[in-house]
Amino acid sequence: MxxxxxxxxxxxxxxxxxxxxxxxxxxxxxxxxxxxxxxxxxxxxxxxxxxxxxxxxxxxxxxxxxxxxxxxxxxxxxxxxxxxxxxxxxxxxxxxxxxxxxxxxxxxxxIGSLLEVGTGFHPDLSGRENIFLNGAILGMRKQEIRRRFDEIVEFSGIERYIDTPVKRYSSGMFVRLAFAVAAHLExxxxxxxxxxxxxxxxxxxxxxxxxxxxxxxxxxxxxxxxxxxxxxxxxxxxxxxxxxxxxxxxxxxxxxxxxxxxDEKDSAHGVRNNLPERTKGYFKSWRLEGQTPSNNHSCYSREDFDMVLQFRAQESIVKCDLNFKITGPDGTTVLFTKSSDGLGGLFMVHPGDYEFRIRMNLPVAKGKYEVEVGLFAGGWVDTWKSTTKLQVLDAADGYGGDSSAAILNVKTDFSLSSI
Amino acid sequence: MQNKNGPSAQAIAFENTMSYPINEPLLAKGSEPVNSPAPPPAPERKWLETITPHNNIFSLNIKEIWSYRDLLMILTRRDIIALYKQTILGPIWFVLQPILTTLTFMLVFSRTRNLHDGWHHPVILFYLSGLVIWGYFSECVVRTSTFFKDATPILSKVYFPRLIVPLSLIVTNLVRFSLQLGLFFLIYLFFILFKGEHMAPNAYALLLPVLILMVALLGLGAGMMISSLTTRYKDLAHLTTFGVQLMMFASTVIFPFGSVGTGLYGAVMKINPMTGIIEAFRYGWMGEGHLSWSLLGYDAICVVVLMFLGIITFNAIEKSFVDSI
Structure with missing residues (x-):
């Protein structure tokens, strides 16, 4: 067979x-x-x-x-x-x-399916009544439930509340009871x-x-x-x-x-100003090269890393100005920089694949940040707001305390002296 | 040379964008005509069950429903218990409702003369018998007519034969109906024993189980049909409650059959399948009323037709209503 x-x-x-x-x-x-x-x-x-x-x-x-x-x-x-x-x-x-x-x-x-815990639970009925109700909805026979009733109650760990209406349960108790029933399906x-x-x-x-x-x-x-x-x-x-x-x-x-x-890392999804095939070139993906192990979309706060942007040029483009922006969870612009302003100046590309590297660090609070890049050459070649978020983790040196309370997470040094 | 565009202008341009993923051509594969690969020819293996896109419109999977009979009973129990949890009067509410309606009707229609010329027994029994039977029918229709919508939270998360839900509603209402019928018989006995009314059940009283079954099936058939259609066209839900209420006036709940004559109103009354049933009940237990085999035969046909239509519409949408509700 x-x-x-x-x-x-x-x-x-x-x-x-x-x-x-x-x-x-x-x-x-x-x-x-x-x-x-x-x-x-x-x-x-x-x-x-x-x-x-x-x-x-x-x-x-x-x-x-x-x-x-x-x-x-x-x-x-x-x-x-x-x-x-x-x-x-x-x-x-x-x-x-x-x-x-x-x-x-x-x-x-x-087939027994558990697409949701506690399907059909009635708030007014007691835990005991709901075990029978839920069990029957999931396809158990009455004797089957009765036979395994004690096992179910024990697994859920809420013996004391079994005759209380489930509307008085905490959400955790509710889930425990519901899963206990499902776990004993056969x-x-x-x-x-x-x-x-x-x-x-x-x-x-x-x-x-x-x-x-x-x-x-x-x-x-x-x-x-x-x-x-x-x-x-x-x-x-x-x-x-x-x-x-x-x-x-x-x-x-x-x-x-x-x-x-x-697949998730190379997610090229995002918001763009142009269909990629109609542009002179477009950004393909971004990643970080830094200290964080096994994840190239996150960095430690204050850590120096390389932001690597993969770019495919479909035509030759001269005088490219690389624009880069990072937005915080609440929509504030945390960083906006252009290659024409900083070290790097304007680039020139021919058809082919390129990698832009931006050496930088982010002395900001931990959280998820939005990455947005654009290439300007007399007009926008491509702008891309990536769907993948840049995750900033607590500083590697553990220094910084409760950094979520503020935007910046800067190393501070306190001292006391009498004058 | 440096690019002199201000950063703010560029930053604004950043927002003016559209959504498009990079690795998907504009016309995706699925937009081509569908050539679904034919399923491999007759697998030699016997599967226990096969899920396909097709509905069998005429079948009722009685065997499967039977295997879920415990669920039917537990759902019924839940509905009944939940109705009177945290009430003081509890199940008494079930019988209070028809009594109050009966008293209201007696009060309102007592001024109308000649209304009950053909009725020689206590008027309360006239109204109560009509209202209790009608109440069962109307509850069955109204409750089952929204069951797909009402039970969506469960039905969209777990599979069991969908017919269990309307069946449990019919059974729940049957319990309610039995209590109300019990009340009717209490009052009936009261009049015979203490008031010396000359009433006695005759052979036609034995029709009672058949009559109840007919009411249940009428309600189930109509309810299933309405409920199925409501999943796509919600307009019907608004019509049902109103329509059922209107139908009550075109039955012998309020007006005795004899009082309306053979005009248009009488004809409308005959079309209403509940008329024959209510009259048969009155005749069987109180010896008065309009027992007509042709009306009962017509009712039987109504039962068959409504159940047939109900099953067809129900089967047609049973397996996909989750997508459209």
């Missing part, structure tokens, strides 16, 4: 953007007519790839396009990707909440979306080890979506990387996570 427990073939899902109601009667009628005539849905043809950063006039997008993969029994399968890559849509299709536009999913087992396939983001560290660890148990000892299959890369690396054996609704990579979890990080 095959080990495959779930198989996805050519799975696609189309969504309509914007207001559902506007013009939907006419679209419905159009659809219906083409269905009668045996043609395919006219709106499927015009849908475009899902990318939340582009704006198109088209109101249909493919949230998922042509997804193929299969998962074996007992595997913990991770799904990673940026916001809007289609992770949640995929889970919704797998858990039968909504149907695909195309393709099919073959399943060989009972489907062959368990789908979990981002639920570990809540709850304290101790409870998160408890949940992770519980899920490991579920797969390794009970031989059940787990789908796991999370932005918590540690959890994904810890739990999953294989993973799927989604990008703009398409499968970017499937493989061992280590390799996929590496690809995901790489």
């Amino acid at each position: 095959s080990q495959e427990i779930l198989q996805v073939e050519g799975l696609s899902k189309m969504y309509k953007l914007g207001d559902i109601n506007t013009g939907s009667i006419s679209h419905d009628i159009n659809r219906w007519i083409s269905k009668l005539r045996g043609k395919e849905d006219p709106y499927q043809k015009v849908a475009v790839t899902n990318d939340r950063t582009t704006k198109t006039s088209n109101s249909y997008v493919w949230s998922l396009k042509d997804i193929n993969f299969s998962v074996n029994r007992g595997e913990v399968f991770g799904i990673v990707g940026k916001n809007g890559a289609g992770k949640s849509t995929l889970l919704k299709l797998l858990s039968k909440i909504t149907k695909p536009t195309e393709g099919r999913i073959n399943i060989d087992g009972r 489907p062959e396939i368990l789908i979990i979306d981002e639920v570990l983001a809540v709850g304290d560290q101790e409870f998160q660890n408890k949940c992770i080890s519980k899920m490991k148990d579920v797969s390794s000892q009970q031989g059940r299959t787990v789908f796991f979506v999370s932005h918590n890369m540690m959890a994904v690396r810890h739990l999953c054996t294989r993973a799927l990387l989604l990008d703009k609704g398409q499968v970017s990579m499937i493989g061992p979890v280590g390799e996929v996570l590496e690809a995901y990080h790489h």
Whole structure:
């Protein structure tokens, strides 16, 4: 017998953007007519790839396009990707909440999904009543819940409040109870979306080890979506990387996570003044070269580093003035500098790839800063406000105290003398 | 030479930008006509379940619903308990409502002469019987007609047979209805035992379970249909409450069948499927009323048609309503 427990073939899902109601009667009628005539849905043809950063006039997008993969029994399968890559849509299709536009999913087992903790919890009912309610909603039989009731209560660690209405619970208690129910589900396939983001560290660890148990000892299959890369690396054996609704990579979890990080770092997304292919040249990416380990979009406060800007020239450009701006979290301009003002002057480029380097340091409070660059040569060649934020960390020497209270984080020296 | 443009002018130009990612051509792949790869020919493997884009419009997966019967009971319990948590009177509220309405009607219509010429028993039993049965129907329709919307927080997060929700509403209302019916029978007995009313149930009283089932199915069918259509066109939600209220006046809840004659109003009353049911109930238990097999037959047809339409519309949107609600 095959080990495959779930198989996805050519799975696609189309969504309509914007207001559902506007013009939907006419679209419905159009659809219906083409269905009668045996043609395919006219709106499927015009849908475009899902990318939340582009704006198109088209109101249909493919949230998922042509997804193929299969998962074996007992595997913990991770799904990673940026916001809007289609992770949640995929889970919704797998858990039968909504149907695909195309393709099919073959399943060989009972599916239980946990897309949210405490689905259906009623605030007026007690913890005890809600365990039964939530368990039944997640697909458990009454005897099954009764049999595991004590286990559930013990796992949640809130015995004392079990007969209190859940509206009096703290949010942590609420989550604990809800996850405890879900952790004792017994489907062959368990789908979990981002639920570990809540709850304290101790409870998160408890949940992770519980899920490991579920797969390794009970031989059940787990789908796991999370932005918590540690959890994904810890739990999953294989993973799927989604990008703009398409499968970017499937493989061992280590390799996929590496690809995901790489992808995130080189994020070329951002706000520009021109379409890149219509300019004489454009900025491709930026990175920092400094002390911070393993992350080239962050630096320590006050540390000297190189800001490296990759630039592709598509034509020769003379008298280029490089403009560089850093904006704080509240929108204040922290730094604005031009190569024509400082050391460097004006540049000249020929078609090809270049790297601009700006040696600098940022004596500012820790936080996320926005990077904006522009190249001026009699007019703007390209301006680019990067989506990726520059993260300033607390100074490496630990000096600076509570730096978040002020904009600047400058090394100060206090002394006292009597006069 | 140095570029003499002021930094402020440039800084402003920075803001005047548009959004575009670098590595995606303007026309993305998905904009080409779709040639979805045909699924591989008949896999030799037997899967337990296959999810496809297609709906089966005519099927009700009874087996699956049966396997979720515990959920049905627990949802029902939740709805009933939640209704009277933190109230002093608790379930008494269930019976207070029809009693108060009945008293109101008696007060208002007592001045209208000849209204109850054909009715020789206590008027309170006339109103109460009509109101209790009508109340069950109207609660079923109104509550199920918004269930997709009301239950979206749950339905968009977890899968179970969607039909469980309207069914639990029907059962919840059945509990309520039973309490109200119990009240009716208490008053009924009171009049027979202490007031010496000459009333007795006849053989047609045995129709009661059938009548209740018909009311439940009428409510379920209409509610499912309205609820399904409401997920796309919310206009209907506004119409339902109003429409059901209006329908009550075109039934024998307030006016005895005999009092309206055979004019237009009488015809409208006959179209209302609840008329036959209410009259059959009155006839069965109190020996008065307009028992008509043709009306009951018509009601049965209404049940079948409404349930059929309800199931079709329900199945058509069941698997995708989350996207449009």
